[in-house]
Amino acid sequence: MALDIPLHVQYIQNLGQSHDELAYHLTAHLRLNAVYWGLAALCTMGHKEALDREEMIQFVMSCWDEEAGGFGAHPDHDAHLLSTLSAIQILIMQDALDKLDIPRVVSFIVSLQQPSGVFAGDTFGEIDTRFLACGSMALSLLGHLDKMNKEKAVEYIQRCKNFDGGFGSCVGAESHSAQVFVCVAALAILDRLDVVDTDTLSWWLSERQQPSGGLNGRPQKLEDVCYSFWVLSALSILNKLDYIDSDKLTAFILSAQDPEGGGIADRPGNMVDVFHTHFGVAGLSLLGYPNLQDLDPVYCMPADLITRMGLRKGWKALPRRTTTI
Amino acid sequence: MHGIKRTRLTQEDIQAKKQREQTKITEYLALTEQVLSRKKHKDWSEDALGLTSKLLQVNPEFYTVWNYRRNILLQGLFPRGTPEQNNQLLVVELTMTMGALKSHPKVYWIWNHRRWCLENIPNGPGEAQEDGADGWKKSAWDKDLFVVEQMLDVDSRNFHAWNYRRYILSNMPKPRPEKTELTYTKQKILSNFSNFSAWHQRSKVLSSLWASGKLGESKSKENEFKLIRDAMYTDPHDQSVWMYHRWLVGNDISQEVLEREIETIQELLAEQPDSKWCLESLVHYKRMQLKNHKEKVDTQVLTGECQRFLAHLGELDPMRSRRYEKIASQLNTI
Ligand SMILES: [Zn+2]
Numbered sequence: 001m002a003l004d005i006p007l008h009v010q011y012i013q014n015l016g017q018s019h020d021e022l023a024y025h026l027t028a029h030l031r032l033n034a035v036y037w038g039l040a041a042l043c044t045m046g047h048k049e050a051l052d053r054e055e056m057i058q059f060v061m062s063c064w065d066e067e068a069g070g071f072g073a074h075p076d077h078d079a080h081l082l083s084t085l086s087a088i089q090i091l092i093m094q095d096a097l098d099k100l101d102i103p104r105v106v107s108f109i110v111s112l113q114q115p116s117g118v119f120a121g122d123t124f125g126e127i128d129t130r131f132l133a134c135g136s137m138a139l140s141l142l143g144h145l146d147k148m149n150k151e152k153a154v155e156y157i158q159r160c161k162n163f164d165g166g167f168g169s170c171v172g173a174e175s176h177s178a179q180v181f182v183c184v185a186a187l188a189i190l191d192r193l194d195v196v197d198t199d200t201l202s203w204w205l206s207e208r209q210q211p212s213g214g215l216n217g218r219p220q221k222l223e224d225v226c227y228s229f230w231v232l233s234a235l236s237i238l239n240k241l242d243y244i245d246s247d248k249l250t251a252f253i254l255s256a257q258d259p260e261g262g263g264i265a266d267r268p269g270n271m272v273d274v275f276h277t278h279f280g281v282a283g284l285s286l287l288g289y290p291n292l293q294d295l296d297p298v299y300c301m302p303a304d305l306i307t308r309m310g311l312r313k314g315w316k317a318l319p320r321r322t323t324t325i
Numbered sequence: 326m327h328g329i330k331r332t333r334l335t336q337e338d339i340q341a342k343k344q345r346e347q348t349k350i351t352e353y354l355a356l357t358e359q360v361l362s363r364k365k366h367k368d369w370s371e372d373a374l375g376l377t378s379k380l381l382q383v384n385p386e387f388y389t390v391w392n393y394r395r396n397i398l399l400q401g402l403f404p405r406g407t408p409e410q411n412n413q414l415l416v417v418e419l420t421m422t423m424g425a426l427k428s429h430p431k432v433y434w435i436w437n438h439r440r441w442c443l444e445n446i447p448n449g450p451g452e453a454q455e456d457g458a459d460g461w462k463k464s465a466w467d468k469d470l471f472v473v474e475q476m477l478d479v480d481s482r483n484f485h486a487w488n489y490r491r492y493i494l495s496n497m498p499k500p501r502p503e504k505t506e507l508t509y510t511k512q513k514i515l516s517n518f519s520n521f522s523a524w525h526q527r528s529k530v531l532s533s534l535w536a537s538g539k540l541g542e543s544k545s546k547e548n549e550f551k552l553i554r555d556a557m558y559t560d561p562h563d564q565s566v567w568m569y570h571r572w573l574v575g576n577d578i579s580q581e582v583l584e585r586e587i588e589t590i591q592e593l594l595a596e597q598p599d600s601k602w603c604l605e606s607l608v609h610y611k612r613m614q615l616k617n618h619k620e621k622v623d624t625q626v627l628t629g630e631c632q633r634f635l636a637h638l639g640e641l642d643p644m645r646s647r648r649y650e651k652i653a654s655q656l657n658t659i
Contacts, residue, residue, distance in 0.1 A: 022346040025353055029386050076361045077389040124392060126437045163528060163572040172491045174484055174525045206645050207564060213644075219521045219564050221482070224327070245644035258331060266327050273326040 001254045003284060004262065005291065008277060009047045011262030012038045015274055016051075031074045032063050036086035037278035039093055043302045044281045044293050048093070057096045060087050068123070069101075069108040080122045081112055085134040088141055089301055092309075097142075106144045109135050117152030118170070128169045129160055133182035136189045137299060140311060145189070154192045157183050165200030177208060177217040181230040185298045188237050188313045198238050205231050206243035213248030214267070224266045225256050225276045228283030233297035236286050237315045246287045246318060253280045288318035356380050357387075364393045369401025378421060385425045388434045395441060408447040412461045418442045419465065423472060430476060436485050440492065443469060459498045466497040481513060482522050491526070503539065506530045511552070518556045521565035528572050549573050550582075554589060561593060567602040574610065580618045583610060601641050604634045608652065615656075628656050 015038060018024045027034070035056060042050050062075045063083065070079030071087035084105065091097050112119045112135060119131035132153055139145045160167045160183065166175025167183035180201070187193050208215040208231050214223025215231045228249060235241045255268045256276070263272030264280035285295040294303035297315050306312050334342070360380050363373045377394045381387060398418075403411050419442050425435050446465050451457035470493050476486040494501065507530060513523035531549070534540035550573060556566040574586060587610050594603040608631050614622050615631075635653040639646040 020343050020347070020350070022349050022353070025350055025357075026384050026386075028357075029384075029388055072389065076365070078392050080388065122388075122392070124395065124437070124441065126433070126440075162525065164568055169484070169488065172529055173488050174522050176484060203648070204568075206648055209644050218482070218484075219568070220519050240648075242647040243645060248644060260333070265331065269331055271326050271329040271331045276326075 001251075001257065001259070003254060003281070003289060003292075004257060004259065005045045005047070007259075007262035008257075008264070008281070009042060009045060009050050009262075011258075011272070011277065012042055012274065013050050028074045029077060032060065032071060032083040032086045032090075033073060034274050035059065036089050037274045039090055040295075040301060041274070041278040041281045043093060044278075044285050044295050046291070046293050053094055053096075056090065057094055057099060060090050061099055063087060069104040071105075078122065079108065081109065081119060081131050081134045081138075082121060084109065085138045088138050089299070092141055093301060093305065102142055102144075106139065106142060106147055109138050110147050113148055113153070115152075117149060117154070117156035119153075129157065129167060129179055129186070130169065130182050132156065133186040133189075136186045140189045141299065141309075150190050153186065154190055154195060157187060158195055161195070161197070163200075164204045165197045165202075166204050174218065175204065177205070177215070177227050177230040177234070180205065180234050184234045184237050188298045188315070193237070196238065198240070202235065202238050202240040202243055205235050205238075205240070209244045209249065213245065213250075213252035215244070215249065222267070223252070225253055225264055225283070226266065226279040228253055229279040229286075229300070232283050232286045233300070236297045236317050237313070239314070239316045241286070241316065241318055250284060250287050250289060253283055256280060286317045288321045290321045290323060292320070294320070353383060356383075360390060360393065364389075364396075367400070369397045371402065373397055374402070381425065385429050385432050385435055391434050391438050395438070398445075408449045411447050412449060415442045415446055416465070419469070426472075426476070430480060430483055431485055433485070436489055439469065439489070443493075443496075462498045466493060469493055470497065477513075481517065481520050484522065487522050487526065491529075503530060503534055507534075514552075514556070518560050519563045519565050521568070524565050524569040528569065546573065550586070557590075557593060561597050561600045561602060564602060567606055570606065571609065574613075576613075577617075580614070580621055583614060583618075586610065587614075599641055601638060604638050604641070608634050608638070612652075612656070631656055 015034070039048070039051060039056070042048050060071070063071045063073065063077070065072050065079035068079035070081070070084040072078050072080060073083040088100070088105070091100055112122070112131065114120060114127060117132070118127045118129065119135040120127050121131045135148060136145065136153065139148055157167065159171045160173065162168060162175045164175050166180045168174050168176060169179050173179070184196060187195055207219070208217070208227065210216055210223040212223055214225070215227040216223045217227050217230070232241065235243060253264065256265045256270070257263070258265065258272045261272065263274070264277045265272045266276050281292065282295050282300060285292040286297060294317065295301070296303040296306040296312065297317070298313050299306050299311070303312070356376065356379060360376050363376065374394065374397045377390050377397070380390050381394070398414060402414060406414065419439060422435050422439050422442070429435060443465055446462045448458055449461050451460060470490070473486050473490045473493065476483060477490070480486070494506065507527070510523045510527040510530065513520055514527065531540070531545065535542040535545065553566060553570050553573065556563070557570070560566065574583065587607065590603050590607055594600060594607065597603060611627050611631050615624060615627055632653055635649045639649045
């Protein structure tokens, strides 16, 4: 099975039109993130124009939370670091950063860093290494990385490092592929990859590949397409992509496509969604799948854009192939 | 979306589904509108709290509504309540989120809300400095430890629950002796050797006990080696056990213990000649010998063995063959 780009583009275009489905409304708290996933997937497939630029920018700006100085996931939803990062990523991909009150959003993000170095997601203070990575990523994209306490942030990540080489969501937590991605990406942004125990971590990451070719998030868990990105991005930042079988993983991701309606699911035969579509396509890009655009595994955004911004780190993806075999 | 089977619907099915959902959508949007508009008007009333319960019951992922709910309590209800009443409000919150958690055990926002509740339980029922001054707190935190253990009985790998459990253990007003956690993790491990979450937790607890001197490291390590040996022999294909073993061996183990462990694994390999984890571990430990105890070992023999094991691993586990080749190519430079 090949990647059906036109069908997936159509699937993403149709997502905004499903107002007559309950699930659409029940996921409003993820809307801005979903717009980022859709746009990033379109960019990777070389069809950025498939969604209307003006409409998208307008929607992003309608999610601005004036009181907090950040973005909520939907108009009238509270500002949160996750949706604020999505907004920044979208505005940069659409070359519309002039719409943003950069000093205000920077101070919102900086205010979320805790004395321990980790970031909270919002003013109620849930902490997680995900938020540390979101904060570092957002500040770096806005050219204000020096506004955060980098040493403390690195110190916190170090405290989350486990004996298996991986990282957890907070001090004491078990290693998990998604947390490994966020910590490794943050360390790359902070130029502190020396903190990583590369041999042990790349061993642990390579062991995520299951007999089906798919990757899982932790030992003894099911494989899932979204881990194609979490695990692969970390491996490519560590320059160890050859530690897994890329052909088998490619086949697994492709087998999770919905050949009729488009989109990619978590596993073959399951319901598709934009999250897995984006991370599936992102994984394929890192694996050198033909006719896709290069994706930057640190920022999970188009590589040429990140390079132009002068933010490219020393990661390596597999060379882009010209044929599917 | 995770784990939902794709079903092929006909056009009629789709229309019928949309029809059915229409009323639900209208109701849901009306309720959302009502709640968000009250939030905008800073309505901190009990009435508004009731509406948020209704909405969160339909959609526990609506983080803005959890925030609103906390603000209603903080701005509206707590300031005019007595400590008894406020404690009672939080007990109700904990009961409500318990139901939500049982049907949505992986929703971050629900776990967060519980933490916030626990942290806001007032002092009482006794006066300050008196015995029982933190009775409400004690009973709430104890109860939550019980709740989270029930959750781990249902899904022993739920990392939200493990994180929450660690949070409770390190913040509860009357801490449990750390050693009781050894009993808990052992019990989890013995019921399933593949429960890596439990091995992980055990490694954290032991590290802390050893560092503080509450437990003698060398004797306790020997007990762990015994436990892990049983696990290895019970299920040599289980990576959790081997990873824990690697942690136990660490980086600065004595040559004597390292040799004993290598011997144990080699005996197991003789029984299970195609055991990937035996081979992988032997390569790792033999490379350690080459690195740390070079003068006491026969370098050539060890290097040769590693080469042989790595070649075998490449055949058994072709997905990761490049890693084995890489290690083999580095053997001569150790
Ligand atoms: Zn997934």
